[in-house]
Amino acid sequence: MKKIVSWFTVCACIVVTLVSLILTLPMSQENPEKLFLRDQQLQDFELYTKKIEEREIVVGLVKSQQSLLQNLELSDDLAAQLADVLSDQQVTIHSFRTFFGKMFSSTIDPLALSEKIEKIVGEAKLLPLLDQKHIAHLFVLVPNLTLRDKNSILQHIKTVYAKGPNPYFLSGPTVINQGLNEQSNQIKNRLFPLMFMLCFFLLWGMTGKMLPTLVIFVPSLMASGLSLLSIYLLFGSMNMINSVLPLFTFAINASLGLHLLFSLAYSENFNSMIKFKTTPICLMMGTTFIGLISLVVSDLAIIRQFALLAAGLTVLTSVTHLAFAWAFYALFPNTPRQARPLQLFNRWQGLLPPTRLTFWVLTLLTVIGTLAIPSIRLETEAAHYFNQEKHPVGQGIKEIGGTIFGNPNMDIILEKTSAPWSMADLEKIHQLENKLLSALGPHYKILSPNQFLLEANAISGVGRSLPSSLLSYPIILGQILGDTNASYYQDHLYRMTLMGPTLGTLEFTAFDKLVAQLLKAEEPWGPISYQLTGTSYNLKRSQLNLVSILALSFLSSLVVITLSAFFISLQRKIRPTLIFFAVNLFPLLTTCLFIKIFNLSFNIATVMTFSIALGLVVDGTFHLQHAHAHLPREQIWPSVKYPIWASTLVLTLSFAILAMNQFLPIREFALVLVMSIFLGMIFDLYFLDAAIRLFTPKGELKD
Known part of the structure; x- marks a missing residue:
């Protein structure tokens, strides 16, 4: 009966792994604007969208070195082709003729027509959709389109533009989101399999046998599959936060598997080993669960979702891992329990002796890393994630931003509740717009009713002035x-939209402050109220706080884990509790030093690496503190420290593959993750031992 149950368990785990990976192959990544908004900002954003029927715009630019008339003909021809393939129920196409055709459509003489168009082109600064170097189209999307509809529209646009010989570029939120999705699919479908394969061969090289490799690798891969399947069933798609989960669960389970394998070398069988390891394993699962659950107090919905999923999956995948290992060892009791001797590991043991010097050097690095945190740049602009020289999305942002108009950095909404607008009101707003343009500089444009009318009057020959009549x-x-x-x-x-270059964090902060000061200087507005808002603006302000929110969430999680350890495993002793807290926090603070040295950034992806590293370091710390309390010192290295060293080597080399990707969040995610896992091992293996020797009375030290 036991053999039947064991075979069923092993086969079920393998089937679940394969099914989950196959089912989630088509899963895409979606990062809608509302994803990273805090609860209050989400309410403000929804209020904004009720006031303004926000319509997303995609800008298409085609380079063409021809005369104005030839480019006008090309623009009209492409617009006609686009109208044939795009449904007018989903998108409205605007071209040079759409905006200015009434001013020259009755002109027949080619010379006069050329002169009129040249005059319009010279005056049309807000929407420069035509000149002798390029043509452009604006695609205005109807609200509430699905991701599939948006991607279909982009594909049709690309198909029409690609028919011609001229290079073309696209830009807009939909283009950026599609770029994010394509990068995510490439990573999920190419780099992840390569990473898992490398991990498999590294485990095989360490163990020297196939059976012990499988008993570690299969449940770790199953953990990733279950994570992907959970995301797919609950949300239907991934995002930049929950996409960390498959890596998180894989890393936790690979570490657990190595601990189980090498602990068997000093146990009679699997059951006796589990009895000895029950305490650290339960503590690892329980405290990690509690720490992650503590994140549900966050005012960011996406963090609450991550907390619930990560906490549940930590327990679920650890239990399934133990079930698989029990069944596997029952079927193959002669599975080798010891890794092949590695000369590199033997040399590693004496690299940093657990002395006072080791303790204080690592502490000093932690202090320097902490001091470096304020100077690490914060990257919150999604447009900067793409290489502007090589990636099509980055190229589109660069070309269109420098030719047509830049990023909608802010919307200013003015409301007058007591009565409709008067010309005096509109003149006052015009003065404000002039002050804004003067303060912001030549790289900015303002899209607003006044500016459109001023330009239209200038083109028609009336002069750059507002209409005299409100009618x-x-x-x-x-x-x-x-x-x-x-x-x-x-x-x-x-409404006025401030269009300008994409802004880094410091640039956006200065921009936001400048606009707020100019508006405040114009007060009192009387019955007119104003609001600084906009899709891009709300997203940027939310992300300014996102990293600090994630950092506070991480610290609160660590505090909860430490308090749990204090009451459950450390017998309410202050000294070992402080050591536990330090050995789990210090490596991540030290990582910040290397983030600064290598000029990396804090962004959504890199901050999430700390959650993965924390899970691994906490896991190792529990095993080590349990070993120091119950094992002779000569057994700690081969049975506990070796699995920590081995799992670090496997995971860092495997995750390093992701660093080859040119997509900034993934490349920096991989680099920071590798550094934090490696430093976590250093502190677990050397700082913890040194701290125990330094702060534990000699009579209490275990030989």
Whole structure:
């Protein structure tokens, strides 16, 4: 009966692994604008979208070195082809003729037509959709399109543009999200399998036999599969936060498997080994679960989801790992229990003796790393994730940002509740816009009702001035903006969008402060209220706080884990509890020193690496403290420290593959993860031992 149950367990685990990996192959990654908004900011964003029917815009740019008339013909031809393949129920196509055609459509003489178009091109600074070097189209998407619809629209645009000989570029939130999705799929479908294969061969090289390799690798891979399947069933797609889960569970289970394998060398059988290891294993699962669950107090919904999933999967995958190992060793009791001797490992043992010098050197590195944290750059602009010289998305951002218009860095919403707008109100707003343009510099444009009307009047020959009559104001504006008019001008609402270069964190902070100061200087506004908002603006402000939120969440998780260890395993002793806290926190602070040295950044991906590293370091710390309390010192290296060293070697070399990717978050994620895991091992193997020797009375030290 036991053999039947064992075979069923092993086969079930293998089937679950294969099914979960196959089912989740088509799963994509989605990072909608609302994903990283805190609860309060999410409410503000929803209020903003109720006031403004926000329509996403994709900009298409085609380079073409021809005369204005030839480029106009090319623009019209491409617009006609695009209209044939795109549904007008989903997208509205705007070209040079759409905006300015009424001003030259009646002109027949080629020379006069060329002169008119040249004049329009010279005045059309807000929407430079045509010149002798390029043509451009604006694709205005209807609200609430699905990701599939948006991707279909982009594919149709690319197909039409690709038919011609000229290079083309696309930009916009949908383009960036599609780029993120493509990068994620490439990593999931190519780099992850390569990483898992390398991990398998490294384990095989360490153990020297196939059976012990399988008993570690299969349940670790199953943990990743279960993580992917959970995300797929619960959410249908991945995002930049929960995509960490498969790596997190794989790392935890690979470490657990190595501890089980090498502990068997000093046990009669699997059951006796489990009895001895029950305490550290349960503590690892329990405290990690408690620490992750503590993150549900976050005001970021995506962090709460990550906490619940990670906590549940830590326990689930650890239990399934133990079940698989029990069944495997029952079927193959002669599985080798000891790794082949490695000369490198034998040399490693004496690298850092557990002395006072080791303790204080590592402590000094921790202090320096802590001091380096404020100077580490914070990267919150998704546009900077793509290489602007090599990646199509990065190239599009660079070309279109320098030719058509830049990023919508902020929307300013003005509301007048007491009465409709008057021309005096609009003139005052015009003065404010001039001050903003003067303060922000030549790289900025303001898309607003006033600016559109000023440009339209300049092109028509009336002069760069506002209409004299309020009655003609909305009529002319409606002719210019068409179906997007209501999103910029209503009887009681006026919107201006500040378009400029993509901003880093420090640049955005200075920009935000400057605009706020200019608006405050114009007060009192009387019955007119204003709000700084916008999709890009809300996302940027939310991400400014995201890293600090994640850091606080990480620290709160570590504190909860430490308190749990204090009450459960450390017998409420202050000294070992402080050592436990330090050995789990210090390596991650030291990692910050190397983040600064290698000019890496804090971003959504790199901050999440600390959660993975914390899980591994806590796991090793529990095993080591349990070993120091119950094993002779000569058994600690081969039975406990060797698995920590081996798992670090396997995971760092495997994760290093991800560092070859050119996508900034993934490359930096891999580098920071490798450094934090490696430093976690250093502190577990050497700092912990040195701290125990330094702060434990000699009479209490175990020989």
